[in-house]
Amino acid sequence: MILEKTVEGVKKQVRQWRAEGLSVGLVPTMGYLHEGHKSLIDRAVKENDRVVVSVFVNPMQFGPTEDLETYPRDIDADCKLCEAAGAAIVFNPEVSEMYAENFTTFVDTTGVTEELCGKSRPIHFRGVCTVVNKLFNIVTPDRAYFGQKDAQQLAVIRRMVRDLNMNVTVIGCPIIREDDGLAKSSRNTYLSKEERQAALVLSKAVNEGKRLIAEGEKDGEVILGKMKAIIEAEPLAKIDYVEMVKWDTIEIHHTADCPVLVAMAVYIGKTRLIDNFIVE
Numbered sequence: 001m002i003l004e005k006t007v008e009g010v011k012k013q014v015r016q017w018r019a020e021g022l023s024v025g026l027v028p029t030m031g032y033l034h035e036g037h038k039s040l041i042d043r044a045v046k047e048n049d050r051v052v053v054s055v056f057v058n059p060m061q062f063g064p065t066e067d068l069e070t071y072p073r074d075i076d077a078d079c080k081l082c083e084a085a086g087a088a089i090v091f092n093p094e095v096s097e098m099y100a101e102n103f104t105t106f107v108d109t110t111g112v113t114e115e116l117c118g119k120s121r122p123i124h125f126r127g128v129c130t131v132v133n134k135l136f137n138i139v140t141p142d143r144a145y146f147g148q149k150d151a152q153q154l155a156v157i158r159r160m161v162r163d164l165n166m167n168v169t170v171i172g173c174p175i176i177r178e179d180d181g182l183a184k185s186s187r188n189t190y191l192s193k194e195e196r197q198a199a200l201v202l203s204k205a206v207n208e209g210k211r212l213i214a215e216g217e218k219d220g221e222v223i224l225g226k227m228k229a230i231i232e233a234e235p236l237a238k239i240d241y242v243e244m245v246k247w248d249t250i251e252i253h254h255t256a257d258c259p260v261l262v263a264m265a266v267y268i269g270k271t272r273l274i275d276n277f278i279v280e
Helices: 007-019 035-047 075-085 125-141 148-163 186-188 192-198 200-214 220-232
Strands: 003-004 024-029 048-056 087-091 141-149 170-173 237-246 262-269 272-277
Touching: 007 024, 007 048, 007 087, 007 125, 024 035, 024 125, 035 048, 035 141, 035 170, 035 220, 048 075, 048 125, 075 087, 087 125, 125 141, 125 148, 141 148, 141 272, 148 170, 148 262, 148 272, 186 272, 192 200, 200 220, 200 262, 200 272, 220 237, 220 262
Parallel strands: 003 087, 024 048, 024 141, 048 087, 141 170
Antiparallel strands: 237 262, 262 272
8 A cells, every 4th residue: 555645646646547447436534544434445445446545634624713733643543544444545645735835726615515514614615625626636536435424515525526527426425333322533532531421412312313203203393302402411512503404405404304414513522523314
């Protein structure tokens, strides 16, 4: 496996693979990889001849008060996981490699970015779309893999690919959870022992929402109300949002009568965690 730091190095290797008629998969990440990321790499390796994993903490998608400087990093551990999973390249560029001095070109998406995380993180998806667009241009993958935990991000990237006629298939992969139900996240490392236990209210609320819908409840107010009650009963939890939206457009929707995404963002102490489920 190759650890590549330069754009041109990745492009050169991909050109060689293309000349050999090989297919290419891409798994974009911000690093500090865990089993959730590994599940994406495993699928990519299964479905492509060669796989590139990008490890880049993208400053453009962080707000001024967010955790850019403290976001966990461990490139050595990331490389070991990627190599064991069968990735061919880990692309780990410096910020200066990805964003030239006086960088002034951005990719914006409207509509699908306005609810959920878009409300409390207004610059976030502009940064996501810009960096993912750049990664698609650098790697030119046949397929790109994203986790459902970041469900709005998945919807946004699918819309960008559709609207801009990009030659890549975007594949969403299921949420991977800890044994006790907590969705795996690099930010889980921020949690104290007490906060880690408190964070289980997210998956408990998800399970309650799923149960209600499985039993025939369609009223979003009822479903969200019972989910919020579970979270609000935890003193260390503070809700950012718990919402039901149409899965394709991320528009607020009040009835589980079509494909919907039920998503939440909750602060456990100072750590913002997200979770969700999709009803097809």
